[in-house]
Amino acid sequence: MPSLTPDRRPAETPSRPSSSHIANEAVSQVRDPPRGPTAAPTPEPERETPPAAPSTSDAAAVFDSLLEVKGELFKGRREVLRDSYIPSRLPHREHQIHQVAEVLAPALRGDLPSNLLIFGKIGTGKTAVVAQVRRDIERRAEVSEHIQFIYINCGNIDTPYSLLQMAGNTFAAKESDRIPTGWSLDRVQAGMRRLMDTKARTVILVLDEIDRLVVRSGDGVLYTLSQINTELANARLVIVGISNDLKFTNNLDARVRSRLNEEKILFPPYDALQLQDILRERAKEAFRDGVVDPGVIERCAAYAALEHGDARRALALLRLGAEMAERDHAKRITPDHIVKAKNRLEQDVIIDCCRTLPTHCKILLYAILQAYERRRTGVLTGDVYEGYAKLAQKLGLQPLHARSVSNHLSDLEALGLIRATIVSRGRGGRTREIIVDVPIAETLPALEEDPLLAPLGRPRNRGQLLLTNFDNPARTTPY
Ligand SMILES: Nc1ncnc2c1ncn2[C@@H]1O[C@H](COP(=O)(O)OP(=O)(O)OP(=O)(O)O)[C@@H](O)[C@H]1O
Ligand SMILES: [Mg+2]
Numbered sequence: 001m002p003s004l005t006p007d008r009r010p011a012e013t014p015s016r017p018s019s020s021h022i023a024n025e026a027v028s029q030v031r032d033p034p035r036g037p038t039a040a041p042t043p044e045p046e047r048e049t050p051p052a053a054p055s056t057s058d059a060a061a062v063f064d065s066l067l068e069v070k071g072e073l074f075k076g077r078r079e080v081l082r083d084s085y086i087p088s089r090l091p092h093r094e095h096q097i098h099q100v101a102e103v104l105a106p107a108l109r110g111d112l113p114s115n116l117l118i119f120g121k122i123g124t125g126k127t128a129v130v131a132q133v134r135r136d137i138e139r140r141a142e143v144s145e146h147i148q149f150i151y152i153n154c155g156n157i158d159t160p161y162s163l164l165q166m167a168g169n170t171f172a173a174k175e176s177d178r179i180p181t182g183w184s185l186d187r188v189q190a191g192m193r194r195l196m197d198t199k200a201r202t203v204i205l206v207l208d209e210i211d212r213l214v215v216r217s218g219d220g221v222l223y224t225l226s227q228i229n230t231e232l233a234n235a236r237l238v239i240v241g242i243s244n245d246l247k248f249t250n251n252l253d254a255r256v257r258s259r260l261n262e263e264k265i266l267f268p269p270y271d272a273l274q275l276q277d278i279l280r281e282r283a284k285e286a287f288r289d290g291v292v293d294p295g296v297i298e299r300c301a302a303y304a305a306l307e308h309g310d311a312r313r314a315l316a317l318l319r320l321g322a323e324m325a326e327r328d329h330a331k332r333i334t335p336d337h338i339v340k341a342k343n344r345l346e347q348d349v350i351i352d353c354c355r356t357l358p359t360h361c362k363i364l365l366y367a368i369l370q371a372y373e374r375r376r377t378g379v380l381t382g383d384v385y386e387g388y389a390k391l392a393q394k395l396g397l398q399p400l401h402a403r404s405v406s407n408h409l410s411d412l413e414a415l416g417l418i419r420a421t422i423v424s425r426g427r428g429g430r431t432r433e434i435i436v437d438v439p440i441a442e443t444l445p446a447l448e449e450d451p452l453l454a455p456l457g458r459p460r461n462r463g464q465l466l467l468t469n470f471d472n473p474a475r476t477t478p479y
Helices: 058-068 094-109 126-139 160-169 183-195 208-216 220-226 254-260 272-286 294-307 311-327 335-355 357-373 380-394 402-414 440-448
Strands: 116-120 146-154 202-210 234-241 263-267 418-422 428-435
Touching: 094 116, 094 126, 094 202, 094 234, 094 263, 116 126, 126 146, 126 202, 126 234, 146 160, 160 183, 160 220, 160 440, 183 234, 202 208, 208 220, 208 234, 220 234, 220 254, 272 294, 272 311, 294 311, 294 335, 311 335, 335 440, 357 380, 357 428, 357 440, 380 402, 402 418
Parallel strands: 116 234, 116 263, 146 202, 202 234
Antiparallel strands: 418 428
């Protein structure tokens, strides 16, 4: 049995804060005119696009160039590579589909299925499998009358009230039947039961990210839901909980735990070969024939396999790689585009992390980045202190003492944003030299988003986006 932990941290970047954040699709900066294609020569005929008319603004030029390449790589809807798309086949999840279907099958015969908990690390296909089983059940005309699915992502639900209200309102035939806001919790519970009970049916309530509900609101609402069948006259409720956190049931009341835990299914992480199969199927649906170079799928799969076999990550790499290729006006997606996509995804995680630093830590990082940007070599700690103090004063703040600054430096290092190495200065003794591990051109504006640091902002060359090579930051290149 695979070991599962609640950790959402990418294995590749252990020192960085965890995030399930997926890159923004659009690179927000206006770029230099795209360089020539990076792909190998291609047998396809040249495009016969007429030259774009002169644009009135930089943004217009970008739109023109993006429209010009539209459709070169993607065959149809690019949603095929997104999370919301449920493919018709889920390779390497046949066994889990079978298991989930087996647990829910009694509902097809009019019997009450057991409650079910599904566990697995992120991107292991839990949501997709349940969505597919639901689709297959709903397609059977004979059951559509007496089986009703409700899907709720608990990550988007703030309170037990909104969960019960949302579940109840699924059955409201008309506006006046709906549970409004502002009732007592008891009244909402009664209202939900009344609405559910209007028909003899089996309600399959899917609570995705159920652990987040418990963290946010405790297990009270799960207690209510797990014993609701004793109070329903016509309808019956089954709960399918989905979670990344195998241990979340430890925090549940023993009665709730045993009721929810009637059946349990574990989703193991995908390995690199399984991810390749998944990507190949999706690529076939998404791209025109012959536009995916050899090595592309393998590289996406290898990167994602390192991150505990996350299919979402693998698909994001492929989609972003294709978008990078489009912006290069390339006719094929190459392994290099996937490397750039990987850098881009990591960069987004890092920038999010910078946004959450305490103010003085942000100022310190800002001073380091400024000095590094000017010199393009390591910065000595003495210069960092000086630069930090100047910036703090400029912002009307009292600079921290050297010891506190040193602690902040250690924090930045622990987060993997900078690296400090000891350098010998001959008779002058030894000092620390700081090297930056974040993309400067993107991080400075992110720090300036803090209103306290905003006065430090200055116009900068918007035409260039730096893509940091995290394996070797010195080789950071403009994209
Ligand atoms: N076997 C598979 N075949 C095709 N696509 C898959 C497969 N497994 C997962 N995917 C795709 O990978 C993405 C992530 O899958 P899914 O959302 O089901 O993961 P999850 O286990 O629910 O993750 P999380 O715990 O983060 O919610 C989705 O786009 C899904 O369609
Ligand atoms: Mg999910």
